[in-house]
Amino acid sequence: MTAAPPGGADAASDVLEGGDPAGGPGSADAAGPQAADSQGGESHGAGHTHAAHTWQEARQASFDCATPIPPGPVPLRSALGRTLAADITALQDMPHYASSAMDGWAVNGTGPWILAEPGQRLAPHQASPIVTGGLIPPGAKAVLRSESGTITTDDEGLPVLALGGSARPGEPKNGQHIRKAGEEAAAGDVLVKSGAVLNPAHMALAALAGHDSLQVRGKPVVRILLTGSEVVTAGLPAPGKVRDTFGPQLGAVVGMLGGIFAGQEKIGDNYHEWLAALEDIGPEDIGPQAGPGMQAGQGPEAGSVPSQGAPVPGAEEVPADVVITTGGTGRSGTDHLRRAVAELGGRLLIDGIAMRPGHPAVLAELPDGRFILGLPGNPLAAMMALCTVGAPLLAALGHGTLPPVSEVPCGTMIDAEPGRTRLMPFRLLYGMASPARHAGPGMMRGLAAADGVLVVPPHGVQLGEPVPAFALPWGAPIQTADPAAAKAKAAARKAPRKPAASDGPVDWSALLG
Helix, strand or coil: CCCCCCCCCCHHHHHHCCCCCCCCCCCCCCCCCCCECCCCCEEEECCEEECCECHHHHHHHHHHCCCCCCCEEEEHHHCCCCEECCCEECCCCECCCCEECCCEEEEECCCCEEECCCCCCCCCCEEEEECCCCECCCCCCEEEEHHHEEEEECCCCCEEEEECCCCCCCCCCCCCCEECCCCCECCCCEEECCCCECCHHHHHHHHHCCCCEEEECCCCEEEEEEECCCEECCCCCCCCCEECCCCCCHHHHHHHCCCEEEEEEEECCCHHHHHHHHCCCCHHHCCHHHCCCCCCCCCCCCCCCCCCCCCCCCHHHCCCCEEEEECCCCCCCCCCHHHHHHHCCCEEEEECECEECCCCCEEEECCCCCEEEEECCCHHHHHHHHHHHHHHHHHHHCCCCCCCCEEEEECCCECCCCCCEEEEEEEEECCEEEECCCCCCCCCHHHHCCCEEEEECCCCECCCCEEEEECCCCCCCCCCCCHHHHHHHHHHHCCCCCCHHHCCCCCHHHHCC
16 A cells, blocks of 8 residues: 555554554555554554564664674776775786877977877887877886977988977976876785775776776665555546555665665565565576676666656666565554465564654564564555665675664643654754644655654653754755754744633644645
């Protein structure tokens, strides 16, 4: 399932926050026997209760469960933006031969010079034509620029090269306009040290040094499995149908989080489709076009940046490290993720999180080492689950650190909701964070305009109180502000005070679109 039903309510829709659209295939997690309890747990049925991870536990667990992907080679053209895992050294002298820095003539001794055939050894007072970058012939002592020489004749009418044009006194001096072999680097010199993030100049330098591929740190290859027979990918959906909100965005977000997007597949709601889609793809299934040295995390274009969420070219031939699914994380008869994982011999690492939206998120590991990240079917709930579980997982696989959580002063009072962390997209106004409107689990409008996401603890937040927050994958880092200064700044700009009888906390949310 990849979208919420049109016209979903705001906070009222939280009872459906992680399930699929009400009434659609795979709908689950609605109020009733299977609804999450007030402590963030879920009922698995009569007599059995599952205690979900807290938000902090889920982040840490997803980071701790993964081991960084080993380094591997990628083609030079694909190394942009990757982190170098081994020094780049010169495989030979740079340049590896003495060459001309100018168009003109290679010369030996003083002029006038008798013209010789290009490339032959030059005796004293001989010259031969040469172009920029051309190999300096044996015996040559300097290069005379084309604008400093002229072809004339000697007393016997034979052609000779003489100084002329813009020639300067004493030109050419020995060694002038010759690029000596090894003047940039000698064979074995370290050119770029391990740990550098490779830029275009590094890649050009590596090419000059003779490299065809570079050893880089591993990055996780991610495939996306989109589900839901009622999902349409274009046009206005009819009643009972919904637009695909995941296909246009998830691949790009995977790249922003440090993964290699290797493509996506669309299936319906049939269990056998789920099982087939999650089946292992072993190395024997990788086509010969993958080439030598290709391995998980090291696609042939692994350093490329996907354009508008397009799969990284060549990554389709590399086994996935992570499979992200959308929908199917509820507990109805049409939610198949857990059953498919069990049949494939996998184990659940995270089975629900005491947060909203996004509480039915699932993280599993299969025997082949692949991680399965199950996102809820509603778009905002899915993005919050991806930020909570997916971001730490991809960071750990890609040699990164746990994504940071900062603090911002809260611009309004937020009531308590015992047992559950709430993730709220926010806008910054006068240095204070106020929850955005249109932030129901099935909505994207609030997130599209957000400056970040508040992590509201179960006990709530008071006006001006620092509250944890994290940046969105596409957003700027959260700048921690002084709560007192922000509160004073907001108070100085607010409208005239209301009468004391109606006085209360300042709530800026009404000013937010």
